[in-house]
Amino acid sequence: MIQSPPPVTPAREPVVPTAASGPALDTGAVPGGTEPLGEEGFRAFDRMVQAMVARGTGGLSPAALWLALADWSIHLAAAPGKRTELGLKAVRKAARLQAYALHAMTGAAAEPCITPLPGDDRFSDPAWRAWPYSYMAQSFLLTQQWWHNVTREVPGVSPHHQDVVSFLAKQMLDVFSPSNLPFTNPEVIQRTRETSGANIVQGVQNWIEDQSRKASGAPPVGVEAFQPGRDVAVTPGAVVYRNHLLELIQYSPSTPTVQAEPVLIVPAWIMKYYILDLSPQNSLIRYLVDRGHTVFCISWRNVTAEDRDLSLEDYRIQGLMAALDAVSAIVPGAKVHATGYCLGGTLLAIAAAAMARVQDQRLASVSLFAAQTDFSEPGELQLFIDDS
Template sequence: MALTPKSDGSGATGDESLGIEAFQAVDRIREALSGQLSGGVSPGSLMMAYVDWAFHLAQAPGKQMELGVKAGRKWQRLMAYLMASAMDPQAAPVITPLPGDRRFAGEAWAKPPFSWMSQAFLLLQQWLHNVTHEVPGVTKHHEDVVSFAAKQILDVCAPSNNPFTNPEVVARTWATGGMNLVKGWQNWLQDVVRQIRQEPPEGVEAFTPGRDVAVTPGKVIFRNHLIELIQYTPTTETVYPEPVLIVPAWIMKYYILDLSPENSLIRWLVAQGHTVFAISWRNPGAEDRDLTLEDYRRLGVMAALDEITRLMPDQKIHATGYCLGGTLLSIAAAAMAGKGDARLASLTLLAAQVDFAEPGELALFIDPSQLHLLESMMWNRGYLSADQMAGAFQLLRSNDLIWSRMVRDYMMGERTAMNDLMAWNADSTRMPYRMHAEYLRRLYLNNELSSGRFTAGGKTVLLQNIRVPIFAVGTERDHVAPWKSVYKIHQFTDCEVTFALTSGGHNAGIVSPPGHPRRRYRLATRAHDDALLPPETWVEVNPATEGSWWTPWQAWLAARSGAPAAPPAMGNALADAPGTYVFQR
């Protein structure tokens, strides 16, 4: 039987389309190889940013003169400090590090000649910021990329990263007769061997799920190809009738919210009298390359809600989503509201964005060139693994994750003791090719959700349809979901929103149990018809309260729950918590 060639929509026949796909595959392979060599960062994106900046700087004589004047002033300030400190070693510095920069915090950095080095570096860092910012005609994204790249290059030359110009390393070397460098060499070799063998960092074995972390008692009561649903065993005589469903991010293992017992949000919720369910995501492989974002909504959030409804048919559900899980939960909640599905009692979003116009430092790695590289890397393997983007994510916090570790482990010869959060951070999962490509393009690049163009279940979903009360949590030092971006949930919903801003970063700010020292939060509730305050004003009018945000959140849940009663029956047990998916490698 003769076959009729099909068109691909561009006028090409089926045979021609096959040829075009072959050419595209060649490009994909080349781009995937490039991504492996560049650590998941697009060279094309860097080049376009550099050319944009360099061309416009070359065409701006006024900016060049401004930079020359500022360079001269900084040189004068440095010379004045050198002369003053030569006569008085306690002379006041002319510049201080940026907030959060602890590289020069030691006492030895305040004395010559090391103070001269740190002051010269900080002035150069400030001048380089002037060089890469406010160049007329440069796009904002390219400006951010060039500034970020310049900072990374400059940090390589920081005096704190050189064993001969770091006073703390010099003192340790003198005190130990150089044994710190011997120990540092051994640490480096050990890390290299573990990396080659694809083994986790040293000390992770002390935090094994089911033994040291993720030990809250419970049962896996439901399993499909994508999730295991865990129901936790009640520990109180009575419980609130409305259960809590936790939807974690699928980029890492679920037990970020069930770490060691003293840091477990799930365990704490159970102890407060809540019936808790949690999703544990499958670690997908190459065979799952065609899973979609819609599959994650349908087989993840909706499947879990359906199972809870089957067990507790007359109860509404407090749904809680963390990071990407919160974004997915928002999509599911909007889709449910559009169909009149009223099973949710409330919605809690932990460090989760619904608008991606200002996604923070991650925006450095989100543009068409970067996404083409990531898609090619995922197309090649069928998924995106943590090692393919580890370098890019480490660069976002290079002082904390790269340079301070290098100084401590390899120059000082010390090892920082592993903790449960660090061990969890090393226990990553993969992301299917199609799903993650959709996530990055539809949400990060095209911002379809907040603009009312996102579809789920074949229909457009609108966040404005959500009518249940929302509790949203942002963290002050979040580089993944900046709190001002999380705060935007007020703009895209027409319901009561309680917003909490807590100290800490994306992970440590959420894992903030009561009793943890140096924790604080700000909290305010806005009715759906109240005026919306700008985020800066919101901070000014809502003073900080010492303690954990867990406590007011639990009180918020309790106020929206019925009177406590006997615990519900446990579902049919398929396995003990933490289940089987959490162990997939």
């Protein structure tokens, strides 16, 4: 349970630099007092339109997707050798599937044409080995493999566009997987028989409730079962410092003595602090406290529309550095072990580099987990990161 006693004022108040005023732009004023928007106004108009488009596309750029598809389709059209190879592969796969179907229809144990990739458990249930569901599964897997070949190794296509098209093709195929359709999934059909259709009725009711909650702005189903201080975030502690961006929590010791150097945990500002304090049995914070560490954790406040101009530098100075100042005031003279999680780790790495530049040596160590400092290889996320 987190209590909120009067905040401790840090020994050194963080200073928030203000942007230097640059020279005024020549907006090209015209007689009569009428002024055009100016370059910045036009850019703002562009950003507004792009933001409106992003709301309807989930943040994806339609232009980027169309460019990738155009790159792939044009180069595939100009590669007769690749198309011939794909045609021959399609014929061979169709022949294998037909031979499999002839054996499976007779009830004989037919050798599968293809096996799912490791980690793909959609067709692992024994019901998928019975006709006609075995045929559906084999047909889907062969089709998926063929489309993978269609989208890869097309001469002239840029690697980024190739990855984007391959990813899109896989996602579209997965939508039509027989495991996703109730009338082609033997597990769903069997469950429907066992419950006399009650599972379908319950599913429709769940969908209606989800849509109703979404329309009314209510939280998802099940959130009520996880209340901070009761079900999650149960490690005892108190808020010892707060400002506009954060609250700093100090957790109560559970051992007779504690380590001389405290631990400061910096989580991401897109999640709650108790992601690291879910339950007594699943809590990094409880683990550290029970081993004699003095633990501090940043709890980021929810931003509003008024905070739209906050920058990463604001989060560094008003956030992490302010929290570090408060820890130094509470445990004076002690170096701090800083731990960053997710984007909090990225922010911590930036702050540590800035501290080294000014010879600020208050950090005893920096530990990062699930945090990126090199964004040149972000995995599948890179598929959706480009200039567009």
